[in-house]
Amino acid sequence: MNILEVKNLTKRYGDFTAVAGINFAVKKGDVFGFLGPNGAGKTTTINMLTGLAKVTEGTVFLAGIDCVKHMKKAQELMGIVPDESNLYPEMNGLENLDFCGALYGMEKKERNRKAWELLEQVGLKEAAKKPFKAYSKGMKRRLTIAAGIIHNPDILFLDEPTTGIDVESARHIRKLLIDLNKSGTTIFLTTHYIEEAERLCNRIAFIVDGKIVKIDSTEKLLETAQREKIVQFSVDNCILELQGILQQTFPEYKYKVIDEQTIRVYSAEAIDLIPIIEVFKDNSLTLYEAKVIKPSLEEVFVKITGIEAKKMKNEGGKK
Amino acid sequence: MKSWIAFKSILMKDMRNYYLKPPNISWGIIFPFAWTLMFFLRSQTTMDIRSILPGVMAMSILFGTTSMLAVTITFERRSRSFERLLLAPIDLNLLMLAKTTGAILFGIINAFVPVVFASFIVDLTGINWFVVFGSVFFIAVTSTFLGLLIAVTVSEVFEAQTFSNFFRFPMIFLCGLFIPVQKLPAILQPLSYLIPLTYGADILKTAINGEGHLLLGLSFFMLVMFSLMFFIISTKNIKEKWIY
Numbered sequence: 046m047n048i049l050e051v052k053n054l055t056k057r058y059g060d061f062t063a064v065a066g067i068n069f070a071v072k073k074g075d076v077f078g079f080l081g082p083n084g085a086g087k088t089t090t091i092n093m094l095t096g097l098a099k100v101t102e103g104t105v106f107l108a109g110i111d112c113v114k115h116m117k118k119a120q121e122l123m124g125i126v127p128d129e130s131n132l133y134p135e136m137n138g139l140e141n142l143d144f145c146g147a148l149y150g151m152e153k154k155e156r157n158r159k160a161w162e163l164l165e166q167v168g169l170k171e172a173a174k175k176p177f178k179a180y181s182k183g184m185k186r187r188l189t190i191a192a193g194i195i196h197n198p199d200i201l202f203l204d205e206p207t208t209g210i211d212v213e214s215a216r217h218i219r220k221l222l223i224d225l226n227k228s229g230t231t232i233f234l235t236t237h238y239i240e241e242a243e244r245l246c247n248r249i250a251f252i253v254d255g256k257i258v259k260i261d262s263t264e265k266l267l268e269t270a271q272r273e274k275i276v277q278f279s280v281d282n283c284i285l286e287l288q289g290i291l292q293q294t295f296p297e298y299k300y301k302v303i304d305e306q307t308i309r310v311y312s313a314e315a316i317d318l319i320p321i322i323e324v325f326k327d328n329s330l331t332l333y334e335a336k337v338i339k340p341s342l343e344e345v346f347v348k349i350t351g352i353e354a355k356k357m358k359n360e361g362g363k364k
Numbered sequence: 365m366k367s368w369i370a371f372k373s374i375l376m377k378d379m380r381n382y383y384l385k386p387p388n389i390s391w392g393i394i395f396p397f398a399w400t401l402m403f404f405l406r407s408q409t410t411m412d413i414r415s416i417l418p419g420v421m422a423m424s425i426l427f428g429t430t431s432m433l434a435v436t437i438t439f440e441r442r443s444r445s446f447e448r449l450l451l452a453p454i455d456l457n458l459l460m461l462a463k464t465t466g467a468i469l470f471g472i473i474n475a476f477v478p479v480v481f482a483s484f485i486v487d488l489t490g491i492n493w494f495v496v497f498g499s500v501f502f503i504a505v506t507s508t509f510l511g512l513l514i515a516v517t518v519s520e521v522f523e524a525q526t527f528s529n530f531f532r533f534p535m536i537f538l539c540g541l542f543i544p545v546q547k548l549p550a551i552l553q554p555l556s557y558l559i560p561l562t563y564g565a566d567i568l569k570t571a572i573n574g575e576g577h578l579l580l581g582l583s584f585f586m587l588v589m590f591s592l593m594f595f596i597i598s599t600k601n602i603k604e605k606w607i608y
Contacts, residue, residue, distance in 0.1 A: 096450070096607070097447060097451060099607060117453050117455060131444040131445050131448050136377070147373030148370050148448070148454065149452065149453065150367065
């Protein structure tokens with residue numbers, strides 16, 4: 046059963062089209078990842094879905110509620126965690142959670158109980174009475190997520206949940222999201238961290254220049270990529286010369302130089318290693334390592350979008 | 365959803381975070397006190413104190429409400445915490461009423477600080493307190509919504525302060541508090557009637573000294589109209605500029 050249905054969603058700012066008629070659906074219980082580089086339209090999409098940006102064209106239905114016409118009604122079912130922590134700096138952790146619960150009409154007693162429960166869950170019980178402004182970036186993000194789920198939303202929207210925070214907090218957040226999903230909350234997250242999407246999401250949409258270029262289950266996306274066989278060789282040097290020799294000897298394979306000492310061989314069929322090793326021997330090259338590479342979502346993304354994952358990560362760091 | 369819980373929480377949060385902070389409490393007391401003292405020193409008789417009371421009260425409300433609201437909303441907008449309120453399932457009108465109620469209360473309290481000071485110096489009998497309360501309330505509402513309009517028009521805190529003064533100072537001189545509207549140059553008189561404070565000040569003058577020259581009903585009606593206009597334009601601006 047679909048909890049979120051998006052049809053022909055478009056956002057235009059004057060002549061510029063930020064989101065160009067995208068279509069997708071999120072099933073109840075999904076962890077749906079929206080993956081793309083900076084400026085792809087991820088945040089604009091999430092803003093339209095949650096009511097912070099107007100929809101230029103298209104429809105959005107959340108649990109049967111028309112979000113374009115009745116956004117306030119739909120917001121009752123949403124938890125929203127923006128890309129930057131936006132709680133109140135002067136208020137402490139407990140007060141912030143209590144306030145956020147009140148915004149959703151929760152009674153005082155219930156807010157207090159849930160706030161303490163969440164503070165424990167996100168590892169901030171000890172810091173409950175500290176002002177939010179004294180929290181580290183990771184702590185702030187964890188509290189912002191807790192604030193987004195205090196009212197038990199049906200769907201949680203997260204915009205870049207682990208960008209710019211320490212490894213421990215990022216791990217904590219991922220575990221929290223997995224637990225939350227297990228308890229029945231549907232999760233919609235945007236990220237430019239491919240590994241994060243691979244680890245967390247069961248369905249993924251790749252968005253580039255405001256358009257969805259691929260959408261499928263993570264399993265199927267990986268399955269397609271893993272049909273291809275990849276073997277990586279590490280040799281002492283002369284990698285460019287080696288690439289030429291290999292191309293001439295085995296034209297049925299594809300090659301990619303990774304760095305000065307590493308080359309990858311790609312084939313749709315199984316790769317016969319012995320003849321390749323023979324070539325190394327004949328050319329007096331020392332082979333240090335040969336390993337089978339299991340294609341990751343990163344390979345799928347690069348193949349489909351043509352955008353290097355490294356570039357995307359760097360952009361994310363600059364954000 | 366129980367909207368009143370959200371309303372109450374927003375109001376209480378603003379009271380704690382902004383209005384009940386020591387610097388703002390002291391502003392609320394010192395500002396009206398300074399005005400009262402200034403006019404007291406200039407006054408020759410205690411009757412003068414009573415005659416300037418409507419002016420000091422109106423100014424205390426105007427400065428208290430517009431200063432606080434313009435700054436708090438701009439500040440929350442800058443820190444993006446205002447987005448949290450826009451993303452909550454609360455009707456925008458109710459949300460803005462919750463955000464402005466603190467400033468209205470702050471303005472009302474500010475208005476009575478000079479009254480307390482004056483009560484030690486002059487006889488305040490014969491004042492129509494019912495009308496005074498009504499006018500203080502409506503001046504506070506109108507001034508707060510004017511502050512709201514300023515807050516949603518600018519994007520920086522310093523712009524809010526500058527922009528507020530752009531409205532406040534001409535208003536003080538044109539509203540008839542210190543120079544009766546009838547004695548202003550003929551070219552300025554129509555301008556006076558475009559200012560909400562003119563109507564508020566006139567009600568206060570009528571209630572305190574019996575010196576007002578406009579019909580009470582008309583003045584209250586004009587204050588309500590100005591309040592509605594400022595509020596509607598402000599919420600329209602928010603919808604257009606902040607939900608982009």
